[in-house]
Amino acid sequence: MSEQSLVQAVDHLALLPAYLAAGTAVLVLLVDLVLARPVATVVTATSGAVATAVGAAAVGSGAQRRTFCVGSDCSYVFGGRAALVAALVALLVLGVLALSGPLLRAGNTPVGEFCFLLTCSMTGGVVLGAAGDLITLIVAVEVLTLPLYVLVGLRRGSLASAEAAVTFFVVSVVATALTLLGAALLYAVTGGLHLERLGTLLADEALLDLPLTTVAVTLVVAGLAFKVAAVPFHAWAPATYDGAPLPVAAYLSTASKLGGVIALLAVVQHALPPEVTGPVLALVAALTMTVGNLVALRQRRTVRLLAWSSVAQAGYILAPLGALALAADADARTAAFAAALAYAVFFVLLELAAFAGVVALRPAGADGGRLDELRGAARRHPWVGAGLAFALIGLAGLPPGLAGLFAKVTVVRSLLGGGAGWLALVVAVNAVIGLAYYLRFAALLYSSTGDVTPPVVRPARAVAVALAVATVVALVVGFAPQIVLDLAAS
């Protein structure tokens, strides 16, 4: 055995985005402590998020960087995909900060804590994409999620918030425990924790046939499926989203969901055997989209509708992975992962826009309320209403929401390319069910209010800007979806 140096050279450049994100969190805490001015805190968080996004893009534009290596296995691999995830999470944090304007101004929420927790969570998201072993991965997911328990319940004096936080906390802790147990069992079976090493080791037939391996793989996948809110591990999501303040719900359904997806992608792509995970994920995806869509049909509350729809969308994201077991060659598998990631990118963009629209059309600091309360909103606020309707139509996957249409096309294409025609049909039928409620929501925005005079709402400027930016980006990637496809494939 060759002698290994115990002193490692750490590639600090690879870690730069993580440093920036963590530094932002610390700085926000200090600024809040020293200056105690809400504006300064928010500005610090905002510029930190921008710096993180720029840093991630700059580092990611170069070659892949690996650090914390043992032999050829590295715990931190910052390549194109990691950069995409890090930049996306930072931008989503930026968007959520913009959405929080009315909430923070309403005064029920402590600004310093809010910004600190949000930027902490961002740190987790930035590290997540680069995680090269199971422990880093799980820790990153937890760093992403942990601040959210508090954020969900941060509104003072709101019972719904507290309930939501407890639900979320309990479910999430159980999920993490499951994943950790799975990781431990995998270590027991293989003696490895690095994703790529696990992949090589598990390619061995003898190991695959062990019942323990099956249990370990199931536990890891199930634990992460909780984070994505995939059926049957979805029940926490609607209650939590509805109880959380609107911007936090937006973060839960975008950045947090993206985190879960990335974690799942990482373990499925590198570590776990596709023959085992493929069929399971296909089933989970089909169930998730069908249940999500069917239940969403009956929702009368705005955020619950969005929550169930985002459960359904998780199904579309996971669908390409369902073709894994059938995909013959490595190329088809890579295409499936790229399709899942591309769909996730299109989705978080449109979902953020949808939440921005809802926040803009609701009174400052209010929750999502009932759908009826948004009746005729687009007649009173044509631009904001149009933005929200555009996002909803995009989520339904129809023109003029070309971004959503291409997302749907990407998934169907990868499924048929991978030979999973039945799942493509399930996706297709679900798109029809989905349209029923997205269309109801969008049409409601334009219907007349009748005799009821709705409360006067002035959309906050920051929220309107966030909505405008998200809409413009959605329009751009709608006409040039190749940008997203290339980024996702890198």
Next chain:
Amino acid sequence: MSVGDFLLVAVLAVPALGALAVAAIPRDRAARLVGTLAAALTLVAAVALVAGRDQGWTTYAATASAVRPWHSIDLPWVPGLDLRFHLGVDGISWPLVVLTALLTLLCCGYSLWRVPGGGDGRALVALLLVVEVGILGTFLALDLVLFFLFFEVVLLPMYAIIVGWGGDGTDPASLDARRRAGRKFALYTLFGSVLLLVGVYVVVAAAGTADIMVLTGGSELSRTTQLAAFTLLAFAFAVKSPLWPLHSWLPDAHTQAPTVGSVLLAGVLLKMGTYGLIRVAVGVAPEGARWAAPVLGVLAVAAILVGSLVCLAQTELKRLIAYSSVGHMGFVLLGVATLTATGIQAALIGNVAHGVITGLLFFLAGAIKDRTHTGALSELSGLRETAPRLSGLLAFAAVASLGLPGLAGFWGEAFAVVAAVEAGGALWTTLAVLAAIGGALTAAYLLRLLRRVTHGQPTPAVAALSPGLAGAELVAWTPLVLLALAVGLAPTLVLGVAEAPVEALVGVLR
């Protein structure tokens, strides 16, 4: 870029930019004028596409493809999804392109004069133009994925037109009725287009290309793939066309839609289905088409018979015309199902004739309903007494629709039956006989319609009518009347340009 290529882009770009301009102009009337102007320019560009086709013919004759566009343009768009911006026009698509541009212009012009339901006329014209872009794009696309894309573009604007401007009144019941009709239309047709999406990628995944010019003839695909692809595609187009028993969205949508919406729906939207069947489903999966032809033929004849019988029992004017579409499209689909040159030619001319005549019928029905505020046949008798011109036009359109020789409706129906007889065999002969009986039933219900509406004693609603027609109405209807005559007397207007491409298509079917 040659003139032809430029025109090809202009046909899509002008209405698209027109829609944006209409949306951007704050003054209602000026905006509607701009929209109408854009529609007029589109028609000019669409008609001009026919120029220089001979030169195009020799250029492309060298290629082995069965689709030889007069002009084509092929640019990369999304390589990751096999999507290219590939447009082309040939004798199969050109008549439909012109028909679409014409009907949209007439609808926009009509909206200058009257905005249904007192709604926002600006938004209506913008939506009409967007619908036009979608339909024209579908007819022009030579890339399967692009075809699907344009196929979907039509869906929501049409939904908005039905829900926003349709119906009879503002009371909650009629509001509910049109919302239901709109939702049914949207969900049904989306169901069709998602199947199209799956079908398209079944083909693309197997063949590795989405180019219709390469794919036509099906030489790239195995028999199993062709059967699967044809089944999916045929389902998709059967919803759109619509083919019995997938037609149930149509009567509601047509009845609830405003006049201009019904005209576009019946006139050209349904043709996306039949055109798709000919160009995409039959062209790309001929083996599948041969396999499914008997089923398609039986369903088409069932549509003819069911449509006619239901029409005989209808008591509402617009609903009757809507159901008559089911029967007429049955003849078109029967023509396609024979897979012979005669049959496909019959389908093409039947498409155009139905677009012209049913467009006219819906305009007239709209005019009658606007004047009398009722569509019930029992309340409309005696129209001849008080509004002779309106009643005369209705009689003309109804007679054209029932397929009187010398008018446009004749060729499509007659030749569909002839093609079925020519196809031979017990099945096709039976189908031909049944379709002919359906033709007789068509005559029966249209004559019943005329008897109930034009003859008899004027009802109170009809007695109050004044005999005159508005100038805008005359302007909107005259082109359709003339076209119904012209296509009837000189079917070569359509068949002349379509002959060569149909021969080429049938050539690869054997």
